[in-house]
Amino acid sequence: MLNFSFANSTRIHFGEGQIKAIAKEIPTDAKVLLLYGGGSIKSNGIYDQLTAVLVNHSVVEFSGIEPNPSYETLMKAQPLITEHQVDYILAVGGGSVIDGAKFIAAAACYEGDDPWDIIAKGQRIKAALSIGAVLTLPATGSESNTGSVVTRDGHKGAFASQHVRPKFAVLDPTVTLSLSDRQIGNGVVDAFVHTVEQYLTYSVNAKVQDRFAEGLLETLIEEGPKALTPATKNDIAVRANIMWAASLALNGLIGAGVPQDWTTHMIGHELTAAHGIDHARTLSIMLPAVLKIRREVKRDKLLQYAARVWAIDTTDEEAAIDKAIAATEGFFIAMGMPIRLADIKLGQEHIDTLLNNLVQHGMVKLGEQGAVTPEISRQILETAL
Ligand code: NZQ
Ligand code: ZN
Numbered sequence: 001m002l003n004f005s006f007a008n009s010t011r012i013h014f015g016e017g018q019i020k021a022i023a024k025e026i027p028t029d030a031k032v033l034l035l036y037g038g039g040s041i042k043s044n045g046i047y048d049q050l051t052a053v054l055v056n057h058s059v060v061e062f063s064g065i066e067p068n069p070s071y072e073t074l075m076k077a078q079p080l081i082t083e084h085q086v087d088y089i090l091a092v093g094g095g096s097v098i099d100g101a102k103f104i105a106a107a108a109c110y111e112g113d114d115p116w117d118i119i120a121k122g123q124r125i126k127a128a129l130s131i132g133a134v135l136t137l138p139a140t141g142s143e144s145n146t147g148s149v150v151t152r153d154g155h156k157g158a159f160a161s162q163h164v165r166p167k168f169a170v171l172d173p174t175v176t177l178s179l180s181d182r183q184i185g186n187g188v189v190d191a192f193v194h195t196v197e198q199y200l201t202y203s204v205n206a207k208v209q210d211r212f213a214e215g216l217l218e219t220l221i222e223e224g225p226k227a228l229t230p231a232t233k234n235d236i237a238v239r240a241n242i243m244w245a246a247s248l249a250l251n252g253l254i255g256a257g258v259p260q261d262w263t264t265h266m267i268g269h270e271l272t273a274a275h276g277i278d279h280a281r282t283l284s285i286m287l288p289a290v291l292k293i294r295r296e297v298k299r300d301k302l303l304q305y306a307a308r309v310w311a312i313d314t315t316d317e318e319a320a321i322d323k324a325i326a327a328t329e330g331f332f333i334a335m336g337m338p339i340r341l342a343d344i345k346l347g348q349e350h351i352d353t354l355l356n357n358l359v360q361h362g363m364v365k366l367g368e369q370g371a372v373t374p375e376i377s378r379q380i381l382e383t384a385l
Contacts, residue, residue: 095149128163263377303317358374
């Protein structure tokens, strides 16, 4: 196992009705910015619940945070923060709103000229406004991690800081009942790929992390399709298991002390930035191709994945790896996801631009050992055609 330091300070309030915990989490003398997206919280009743819970707080609102939040939209919140002396942001939504809250919270305290430098130049931040989250879409883990992804001018860039980790997060699985099948599929597959990218690398004899990761993968494989099946899709137990699995998939726990390979995400971000593809749909296309091209360096872990996660029982190693990759693709298809670039109407003619963008964004040494060069990324993209 590799050395690591681990802390996750986000207090999780999990279960039906936990939204009321917000009243005690946010100090009553705080000036709160209620942040949300395109309005799903108004149609599904979360907004009304929040209004009742925050009756003793001073609240201003900023809405319209779009999926894959843009720098331009997020910067529009800054005058409101100054005017109302906001010191606490309550983010209510999926990864986009919570990531947006993190950038807004950091930008509000940033002492340099342009807050975009936090992402473009990797400027470390020294402070941020406090953040609380009400998660409405289980997927990214953003509700209890330090990461944020923001887009500007075709660059989907990320930053991470302990200063923006939410102080608390409300995870009420009943609020996920209003999700479309498309967003359920996206969420389950995003969480699945987060787990794989911290697991399917090379072995460092990290038995606990491996078995946690396998448990999360098996849970998502079991419960994910139930959330799309009419007879079981409104079962709160199904939603609860998915919600907790997605949160644990990227809260730092399974990634502590193990190598990580974010190639699928980094190539996927370019697909979203250039073509507007939903985040998770880029992953369901890229992951199988990454596994195919990187099967030799990942061999031992692929065999472990085949045996333990997919119960593939054969002594033929090549067949076991082929079957594990095929099973992964089958799972993505069952979740309603595309698995090839052709499924989203992209082809060979788009690859040069995607590669140029990867290079421009410094993504030239990807993978668990920095060995994925642009040439290997090209092979991966061509395998995904
Ligand atoms: O905007 P509203 O109206 O709320 O609608 C949203 C949005 O259209 C809708 N939605 C959310 N909860 C709902 C709901 N609709 C009905 N009922 C509900 N309960 O879903 C749509 C998508 O929401 P979004 O927040 O964009 O989805 P997701 O949670 O998948 O977040 C994706 C973003 O997170 C980033 C991605 O890059 C992308 O920008 N990521 C963040 C990570 C992190 N912070 O650690 C890691 C991830 O790998 C990922 O990169
Ligand atoms: Zn993701």
